[in-house]
Structures are given as structure tokens and as C-alpha cells.
Amino acid sequence: MRLHKAELLFFFLVILIGLTGFFSWSAFRHVDSFVAQARIADIDLIYRFTFLSAVFAGLAIVCGVFLVYPMIWHGLREQGELRRMTASLSARSQTLEYAAVTDPLTGLYNRRYFDDALNEYLLAFRDIEKPMGMILLDIDHFKQVNDTHGHDVGDEVLRQIAACLADFTRYHDVVARLGGEEFAILSPNVNSSQLYGLADRVRTAIGSLKVGTGNVTLRITVSAGVALWDGQESGEHLYKRADAQLYEAKRQGRNRVCA
Known part of the structure; x- marks a missing residue:
């Protein structure tokens, strides 16, 4: 099954958000013990987790704003255009049906x-x-x-x-x-x-x-x-x-x- 570009980007965004949540959870899960022991290496690890969380969060935001949203917007616009085309074709079909049974000069039935x-x-x-x-x-x-x-x-x-x-x-x-x-x-x-x-x-x-x-x-x-x-x-x-x-x-x- 082939995935549409918007679907691939959506899954990528979900992965980024998941990684952001994972690193944030990992950092805050150990923050109490890190602070209590006041180990510089552990505090540095917190900063790394926090930095990675921020990076993934930023990537998720950028991906959402500049990639996923335009895809969704274009998809909605295409759907709107298709609806308008369908309505236009339906109206044209009705017009043609009316013309097929109507005398063009008098407007009466033929x-x-x-x-x-x-x-x-x-x-x-x-x-x-x-x-x-x-x-x-x-x-x-x-x-x-x-x-x-x-x-x-x-x-x-x-x-x-x-x-x-x-x-x-x-x-x-x-x-x-x-x-x-x-x-x-x-x-x-x-x-x-x-x-x-x-x-x-x-x-x-x-x-x-x-x-x-x-x-x-x-x-x-x-x-x-x-x-x-x-x-x-x-x-x-x-x-x-x-x-x-x-x-x-x-x-x-x-x-x-x-x-």
C-alpha cells in the first residue's frame, strides 16, 4: 500500500512528537535524583535530554507548519475545487437535459x-x-x-x-x-x-x-x-x-x- 506524501509527513511528525515526549519524560524522571546527588555529569545529561527534546519539538513544529499544514491546505483546496467542478457539471447536465426537451424559441416543451x-x-x-x-x-x-x-x-x-x-x-x-x-x-x-x-x-x-x-x-x-x-x-x-x-x-x- 502506497502512502500519500501528506500521510508520510504526518507519521514523521508523530515520530518527532513521540521522541520529544520520550526525551522530556526521561529528563524529568531523573531530575530529582540528579539534583539530589548534584552530579555535574548527570545535570549535563539533563541538559542534553532537554536540548534534544527542544530540537525534536522544534522540528515537529517546523514540519507541521511548513510541510504538513500546506499539504492539508492544498488537499482541502483540491477537494473544494472538485466539489465546485461536480456542482458545475451537475448544473450543466441539468441545463442540457432541459435543452433536450425544450423548444429554444418559445421556451415551451418540444x-x-x-x-x-x-x-x-x-x-x-x-x-x-x-x-x-x-x-x-x-x-x-x-x-x-x-x-x-x-x-x-x-x-x-x-x-x-x-x-x-x-x-x-x-x-x-x-x-x-x-x-x-x-x-x-x-x-x-x-x-x-x-x-x-x-x-x-x-x-x-x-x-x-x-x-x-x-x-x-x-x-x-x-x-x-x-x-x-x-x-x-x-x-x-x-x-x-x-x-x-x-x-x-x-x-x-x-x-x-x-x-
Whole structure:
């Protein structure tokens, strides 16, 4: 077993302290008899023991101050740096995990997170026999916005709609941008009228948004498709039903909710 430098120095310091104690004990053990007999040679031996004790004590102090303490200090500093590095890596890992499931433009969850959450919700709500609904929203004529006013304006439209969705949903609802101009809401523990009402409130709120671009103020509308989970179907089938209702809302003239 190899010993670290600090451990070797520690053992060396212990030996020095032990020798100091031994010589001090030897000197004082004989001091009474030495003084009583008043023998010069013995008194000289006391001085030698005392001198050696002082030397070893001094060496122990020097070793402790200039060798052992710096080793301990550097070791503690290295441990502190390792802790900071670990904390930094942990924070970075959390940031990367967050980035992996988040849409960078809007701050909403992305399609990957939405799919995972949908499957987990269905599994959990199947066990407790609670309802869950899905709302799919699509911005009307969004390509025209990008083509006419540029992608910067289009990005601002997406951000404002994302903020509106976040304002109108509950903390346990899952709001995601699925891609392009399509958004989705998973809303657990709601009935059909509550789900439709949520979709229509969101549609109305988005319709009241004003996105300014130069001297022009854009009015944005969305179409929405709503589907309530039947308690047995898969997430993919639920999504297809909501998507079919979204298509119907588009077919009927947009800016409406179909369920």
C-alpha cells in the first residue's frame, strides 16, 4: 500500500512528537535524583535530554507548519475545487437535459417531451380512471406571415402565442410546440365541455394579440382541434383524432374550435 506524501509527513511528525515526549519524560524522571546527588555529569545529561527534546519539538513544529499544514491546505483546496467542478457539471447536465426537451424559441416543451408526457399520462390516468384531453392548435396563414413580413416577425408571433398558452393553462397541463406553427396542450382531469372551453378561450386570447411590425399591426388567429381520451385508446390514436378535428376547423374556415 502506497502512502500519500501528506500521510508520510504526518507519521514523521508523530515520530518527532513521540521522541520529544520520550526525551522530556526521561529528563524529568531523573531530575530529582540528579539534583539530589548534584552530579555535574548527570545535570549535563539533563541538559542534553532537554536540548534534544527542544530540537525534536522544534522540528515537529517546523514540519507541521511548513510541510504538513500546506499539504492539508492544498488537499482541502483540491477537494473544494472538485466539489465546485461536480456542482458545475451537475448544473450543466441539468441545463442540457432541459435543452433536450425544450423548444429554444418559445421556451415551451418540444415534441419529444410531449410524446413522453402523453404516454405517461395515459398510463397513469388509465389506472385511476380519470379523463384527459388533447388540444392541437395551428396558426392560420402562418406561411404568409413569414413570406410577407420575414422570419423575425414570425418568430415574435410564435413567442407571443407561447406566452398566451402558458398564461391560460394550469401548472399540470403540458404545453408544447410540436414544430413549425403547431402547438399542443395535454389537459388532465377535464370533461369535454371544460376542454372545449379551454381551447376556445385560448383561441380568443390569441385573436386579441397585436404583433407590431413597422407601421403594420398583425392580427393572428388559430384553429384548434379537440379530442377527449376514451380511457383505452393509445396516445397515437388520440393524437390522430385531435388532428382530424384540427383539419376540420381549417376546412370550415379557420379561427375556430372543432371537437
